[in-house]
Amino acid sequence: MFLSIIIPVFNEQDTIGIVLEKINELNFPDFVRKSEIVVVNDFSTDKSADIIDAYKGKIPLMHIKLEANSGKGAAVRTGFKNANGDVFLIQDADLELLPSDIPSMLTAMKKLDVEFINGSRYMAGISRPLSSYRRYLGNKFFTFLTSVLINVKLTDMACGYKLVKRSLIEKLKLKENRFGFEAEMIIKAMRVKKNNVAEVPVHYFPRNEGEGKKLKNSDGFKILWTITKYGLFRMK
Numbered sequence: 346m347f348l349s350i351i352i353p354v355f356n357e358q359d360t361i362g363i364v365l366e367k368i369n370e371l372n373f374p375d376f377v378r379k380s381e382i383v384v385v386n387d388f389s390t391d392k393s394a395d396i397i398d399a400y401k402g403k404i405p406l407m408h409i410k411l412e413a414n415s416g417k418g419a420a421v422r423t424g425f426k427n428a429n430g431d432v433f434l435i436q437d438a439d440l441e442l443l444p445s446d447i448p449s450m451l452t453a454m455k456k457l458d459v460e461f462i463n464g465s466r467y468m469a470g471i472s473r474p475l476s477s478y479r480r481y482l483g484n485k486f487f488t489f490l491t492s493v494l495i496n497v498k499l500t501d502m503a504c505g506y507k508l509v510k511r512s513l514i515e516k517l518k519l520k521e522n523r524f525g526f527e528a529e530m531i532i533k534a535m536r537v538k539k540n541n542v543a544e545v546p547v548h549y550f551p552r553n554e555g556e557g558k559k560l561k562n563s564d565g566f567k568i569l570w571t572i573t574k575y576g577l578f579r580m581k
Contacts, residue, residue, distance in 0.1 A: 348373065348380040348451070349430030353420035354397070355387040357438040362396045364436065367444040369404045374451055382406035385424045388414040393438075418519070418526030425514055433514060437505040439552060446547040450508045453545045460513040461534045461542040463499070464506025468546035476551035483565050487572060491528060494576030495535040499544065503527050503568070506547050513537065518581060524564050525571030532575045 350368060354361055361384075368382060382404065384397050388411050397408050409427055411420065421435055432454070434447060442464065450462045466473065467481075488502040507530060517533040519526060534542055574580045 346377045346379075346432055346451070346455075347430040348377050348432050348434060349424075349428035350380065350382045350434045350436050350447075351421055351424030351428060352382065352384045352436045352438050353387055353417050353424065354384055354389060354393050354438040355414065355417075355420075356389045356391045356393060358389075358392040358396055360440045361393055361438045362400065364438050364440060364444065365397075365400045365404060365406070368436070368447075371444060371447060374448055374455065376455055377451060379430075381429060383424045383428050384408050385420040386410045387416070387420040388412065416523035416526075418524075418529075419522040421526065422519055425511075431511045433507075433509050433511065435505060435507045435509075441550050441552055442504075442506050443548045443550070446506065446545070447508075450506065450545050450547075453543055454508055454510075457543050459541050459543050460510040460538075461531075462508035463501070463531060463542060463544045464504040464508075464547040465501040465544045466504050466547060466549035467500050468544060471546045471548055473549045474551070476549070477553070480551075487528070487565075487568055490569075491532060491572055491576055494572065495532055495539070497535050497539050497542070499531070501544070502531055502572075504547065507531075509534070513541070521571060523567065525568050528568055528571045529575050532572070536579070 384406055386394055409423060425433060454462045484503050488499050491502045492499045516537055521529045
């Protein structure tokens with residue numbers, strides 16, 4: 346397995362260096378023969394770019410700088426296009442999700458022989474700090490709606506941790522540029538093959554808007570439209 350870790354970054358100067366260090370310290374399973382880090386800088390206006398460039402001399406990574414802020418979905422797709430691996434892992438740069446969970450996701454993909462591993466912030470088995478109840482209810486509603494529309498029981502549709510094989514990504518024709526792309530990805534993946542996706546519990550350390558959280562309550566309507574568009578109307 347050749348693993349490409351895709352990290353979309355927008356104004357994460359306080360955490361991107363820590364994320365890169367934690368990834369560099371990981372011990373991957375033996376079947377991961379090679380790995381790379383692809384950082385896609387979504388036109389950050391803080392010191393994120395300088396910090397990423399400073400790490401280029403310490404660890405092997407590719408730093409792609411977008412010329413305009415295009416959204417997380419667009420940044421991730423740029424990462425897919427430039428990555429060399431046959432398996433892609435999406436890693437957020439904000440430290441809400443810990444790189445220490447990556448090996449368990451890789452092991453599950455290998456053991457279950459599936460093309461898509463979805464991280465879950467709500468599955469049992471991992472201790473987590475409490476988070477916003479309204480956000481939790483919103484995510485549970487979106488996850489329930491997605492599960493009904495695609496007839497597969499999910500626990501966390503919106504989790505940022507997605508581990509996907511290149512062979513599947515090439516079939517999905519992803520289009521969403523911003524936060525709705527997680528819903529688009531998992532719905533389209535389920536349309537290809539229902540028993541090709543598995544969930545793995547992951548750690549979660551939620552931030553609020555004052556700490557840099559970029560997903561606002563108003564974005565929920567956009568996510569709802571994305572689920573309706575691809576789940577109910579089956580748009581391609």
